[in-house]
Amino acid sequence: MALSLQEQLLKAGLADKQKAQKVNAEKRKQTKAQKKHKVDVVNEDKVAAEQARQAKIAKDKELNEQRKLEADKKAIAAQIKQLIEVNRQPKNNGDVACNFTDGSKIKTLYVDKLTHKRVTQGKLAIVKLGDSYEIVPTPVADKIAQRNDELVLHRADKQAEAEQVDKSEEDDWYAEYEIPDDLMW
Known part of the structure; x- marks a missing residue:
């Protein structure tokens, strides 16, 4: 018959x-106390083990x-890449600098006249794909901006809105001053 580990x-x-007798005595005491008082003895x-688990x-x-x-x-990056690759417009390597x-x-992208016109009208936007730059329709640029706003580099409609806000702030600086009624010309 096999011997116990002890x-x-x-x-x-x-x-x-x-040491063996001491361990056996400790075990007997715990089992007696548990049976006698019906108290759960905490086993360290x-x-x-439970804390480790x-x-x-x-x-x-x-x-x-x-x-x-x-x-x-990774999934968002793949979606952005797919959006750009499927919807990119030909640059046509024209002679107009955008x-x-x-x-x-400041970067320059050479495009033809029609593409440049559509970019300045806000119908096309310039986005970044890796180390290159691509031209995509504005609705596609909106979808890309929802996923990662840093990749949309140029949108004419956003720049026009920013310029309008700047102009309105410049025009209103004097609005706080009262105009005297008794001025004679």
């Missing part, structure tokens, strides 16, 4: 008889959230 350790000399090993579950949850966020970012800003740098 007997095997004693036989191998890894544990002594006193079980508590530690809870910590692992929390860590796994956090990792899954991070993976999901990364997958969502200037726009990418961050703090």
Whole structure:
């Protein structure tokens, strides 16, 4: 018949008889106390194992959230790339320069006259795809802006609105001053 772990350790000399008797006495005391008082004796090993399991579950949850966020970012990037590639307009490499800003740098894209006219009217917008720049219709640029606003570099209708707001602010600076009624010309 197989020996218990305790007997095997004693036989191998890894544990002594006193420690074995002490452990057995402790176990007997716990079982007696549990039976006599019907009180649950807290087992530290079980508590530690449960805490470790809870910590692992929390860590796994956090990792899954991070993976999901990364997958969502990749999906959005793929959607943007597909929108641009499907809807991009030919640049026709014309002789008209279309200037726009990418961050703090001024970039130039050479297009034909018709494309330049449509860009300035706000019917087309310039977006960034990787290291290159593409021209797409404004509704497509709106969809791209919903996903990542930084990729839409030039939209004439947005710039016109910003200029109108600036002009109205410039015109209203004197509105606070009263005009005297007794001026004689």
